[in-house]
Amino acid sequence: MTVLCGMALGALPLSSFARAPVSRELVAVGTHNVGIFERRPNGEFSGLGVELVRLLAHRHGYQARFEIYPWRRAMEVVSGGKADILVGAYKSVERQRILRFGEQAFLQDELAFYVRADSMPVWDGDYSLLKGRRVAVINGWLYGQAFDKALPQLRASVTNSVENGLQMLAHGHVELFATNRRDTDPVLAALGLQDRLMALAPLIDVQDGYFAYPLSSRLRDVPAHFDQLLVEMKRNGALQKLARRYGVTIP
Known part of the structure; x- marks a missing residue:
């Protein structure tokens, strides 16, 4: 367990972990998500979402396992019941x-x-x-109701990563790239493109990110347990401290 995880655990009451059941596997999936869900070169996972899953697993006697996919595939894996938690999903009626x-x-x-500074x-x-x-969007991402309504008026190109979207913009294949900061x-x-590309004001939208689960989960108590953990960590300041270490804004 990382030092960060240990610090967050220390901020929670020891009684929270007093009667953990026998270890069971808890599978959490996501896409590469800066500060939230990342896999290091050595194969280890890190990020705010990863640390929170580990905290939940420790509290309730699960063995946490992590898998990384392109975003749309990650949603399909969880919605199909092949994993237990989707990390960092924006909420919508469709989802x-x-x-x-x-x-x-x-x-x-x-x-x-994001646009080119000279255009x-x-x-x-x-x-x-x-x-x-011409606008680049990332496959499976959610940009808000106003953007969705306007999308038919735009000439949208779909990409699977932030890096590809920025390269498309830098090389003039699109005029704008819709993404999160x-x-x-x-x-x-x-x-090395920070002098050539820049974010355009005003914002498209502000979105909150959640943990999401299969509609019919084999681990029925996990959603309620996770909400309880987050409420406690917000109340005692542990979530705010952990988020600052990963450079993540919380609601």
């Missing part, structure tokens, strides 16, 4: 038809259009100004 969402959000993201379209939140523009700014810096 609630195939997934059960927790009540407690544990992250908050700003979504924005900035006029954008003040009015999608009619972007009609016909937490995932995108570190990649932008790593690619």
Whole structure:
């Protein structure tokens, strides 16, 4: 267990772990999600979402296992009951038809259009100004109701990663790239494109992220147990401390 996990555990009452049942496997999946769900070169998983799953597993006697997929595939794995937890999902009516969402959000993201610094379209939140523009979006991501309503007016191209979206923008294949700032700014810096590409104001939307579960889960108590854990950690400040260490904003 990492030092971060140990610090968060120390912020919770010891009585919370007093009668843990026999260990069972708890499978959590997600996509590469900066500060939330990441796999290191040595194969170890890290991030706020990962640490929270480990805390839950420790409290209730589960053996946590992590798997990483492209985002749409990760949703399918959980909605199909092949995994127990989807880490960091935005909530929508459509997604609630195939997934059960927790009540407690544990992250908050700003979504924005990224553009080339030498070619900035006029954008003040009015999608009619972007009609016909070439826009890259990430497969399976949620951008909010206003964006979804405007999407038919845009010339959308789908990509599977933030890096690909930024490269498409940098090479002029699209005029805008819709993404979230937490995932995108570190990649932008790593690619050395921070002087060429920039986020455009105002934001597309602000979205809260949740843990989500199969509609018919084999572990029926996990959603309620996770909500209880998050309520406790918000109340005693442990979630805020852990989030700061990973550079994550919480609601």
